[in-house]
Amino acid sequence: MDEPDLSAGSSGEWVTYLQQLLQQAGYLATEPDGDFGPATEGAVRDFQAAQGLDADGAVGPLTWAALTGSAAPETPTDPEPEPDPGPDLGGETGDVPVSLQEAGAPASLSEWTDEQKEAFFEGTVTSQVTAEAEPEPVEVLAMSDAGSSDGGVVA
Known part of the structure; x- marks a missing residue:
């Protein structure tokens, strides 16, 4: 809804x-x-002050939004900031900063x-696990069957 700006002296619906x-x-x-007189102006000021708005007694978009519970309109006071382009990644094909490429x-x-990654990312690369590797027995830290004879070790 596009509510009009109202102030002392306004009248109507x-x-x-x-x-x-x-x-x-x-x-x-x-x-x-329907008449915006002193009582209405005082009520508007009190409402605005309670809402943390500029208590000027005039009803504009922010006061309407507070009164109706709708979202306040966006006021383009500052231009939208340009997005940060991030590091120069060396063109369309590279994903490594130019300074590292140089x-x-x-x-x-x-x-x-893996050694380059390890050196740059400080230990974030770990050894790879292959499918051929035999799993080592692991001790289970839970109750086992009373009749178990394997000592709780799972292969």
């Missing part, structure tokens, strides 16, 4: 609606009459050796 909202919120004791690193992480 929108002022009646404003007064009804102020009355429901407990800020206006008089009956809505130091001799391959342009793509897929071309790095």
Whole structure:
């Protein structure tokens, strides 16, 4: 809904609606009459102050949003910031920063050796597990069957 800006001296259906909202919120004791007079202006100021708004007595988008419980309109006061391009990754094909490429690193992480990754990422690369490896027995730290003769070791 596009509510109009209202202030002292305004009148009409929108002022009646404003007064009804102020009355429901407990800020206006008089009956809505459609005239934005001193009682309505005082009620608006009290409501604005309670909502942490600029208590100027005029009803604009922020006051309407607070009264109706709708989202406040976005006010484009600052231009939207440009997205951070991140590090220069050496063009479309490389995923390694140019500074590392200039130091001799391959342009793509897929071309790095495990030793290069280990040195750069400080221990994040671990040895690979192969399917041919035999699993080692592991001691189970749980209750086993009373009649078990293997001592709780699972192969």
